[in-house]
Amino acid sequence: MLSHDHAVELHGVSRVFAGRAVLDGFALTIRPAEFVAILGASGTGKTTLLRLLSGLDRADGGTVRVPRRRSVVFQEPRLVPAKRVWQNVVLGRRGTPARARAEAALTEVGLAAHVNAWPKTLSGGEAQRVALARALVQEPDLLLLDEPFAALDALTRIRMHELVGQLWQRYRPAVVLVTHDVDEAILLADRVLVLSGGRISLDVPVDFPQPRIRSGRDFSDLRMRLLSELGVAVH
């Protein structure tokens, strides 16, 4: 079983595609209720890592230990178009209790009015909130978010940040958020990792208090540091 002080334990994990190790001797531990953001250039293996954590994919070597209850929000909503919104939230479960749970979760993400809607009638942000509600009704100990806001417009993204922050405060799952957005990582996470060359090249705590303001001194210092680690020239 998992020790009580860790929600995720990875040791010496490797994942090889076509002879190329995308993850190589990868190690990571995450505490319960810790919010970890992962940054990295495209193709550095962020999705591969998340698929290992979710159980959708298996490592080629090493140990991967994760909680039993896990949920994922993918970059796309992945809703079943033929099922109403509430049925998507409690996919595979039927009856009044399931519906009540779905309604409660949808209310939390601000979609009480769309309980009976069809997925194709939702906007991108709404569909992604349904995906978030669907992840929450699982009451996960580990919530995996793979660039869930990348396809959303800037305003919707800000609302989603607030929503995810609130939900994390309330339910306290360990969260792994994969993102391209350095600001997003600093705004939300306790700890930011930068992935490169199949390993973690930088692991920094974000220890200044919430709510974090983008224009704050700590914020911009950390942003500089992360950007330069990611190889982006900063002027």
Next chain:
Amino acid sequence: MADDLNHGIIKFNIPPPRQTSARGGENDLIDLSPHLVPAPGRSRRNGWLLRAAAPAAILLAWQLASSFGFVAAEVLPSPADIVAAFAELIRLGDLQAALPVSLGRAVAGLAIGGTTGLALGLFAGLWRIGEGLFDAPLQMLRTIPFIALVPLFITWFGIDELAKLMVIIAATIFPMYLNTYAGVRGVDPKLIEAASIFGLSHRQTAWHVILPTALPSILVGLRYASGAALLALVVAEQINARSGIGYILNNANMNQRSDIIIAGILVYAALGIAIDLLMRLLEHLALPWRPKLALA
């Protein structure tokens, strides 16, 4: 995705603005105010009128040509003659006797063939064993036009109801199989992955994710199979017809009654239209989640 957007810079060649003509150019505002846009009700009525215009004109020309003796009644009877032939068929009770027989054949064949095609399609779509067992042979068999099987079916099944039923079954299995299989295989693997993350068993995934998502394709299969059933019915009723619409046609043929032959053909046509309407209604009821697309 998001970073791709930043890299790809696409240049558009913007054409120079056209010269505006005296009557107003491309840059003028156009008025889309509600009172100027035709109301849906009116445009629907106009649509009906528009669609009815050509057939009505043809009917009128046909009737006039017959009335003035331009076409011989034995070759092409007038619309009025055909209406009279219908009246005759109904008065003698022939049509009332034939319709249930023909419909019964088509429905029974469609039910058996369609269910078989659906079952095979689901089996091949959902299970690898099913695909291995059935897909290659079925893909080969489907290239045979079912009409070519008629002589063989007569030697195998005789010239009575069984042969007729088998022809219709043979015609309906494949459209149902192909569309079911394609529908099941066409379900986005990402949805199936999501279902597995949220703890659905294989059975639940098939029932709650794959089948509902494949339903549009399955209904397309049903629609094709229904059309095929009608076509096969017409062919099958040529085999020693002793009842049904084929029997009416056969008798009329022997008696040189082209008015009744055309009436019989029109009954087949009406069945085709009825089937199509029924299928559309079914799709409408079964797929409420599909956005309705229509180009004016």
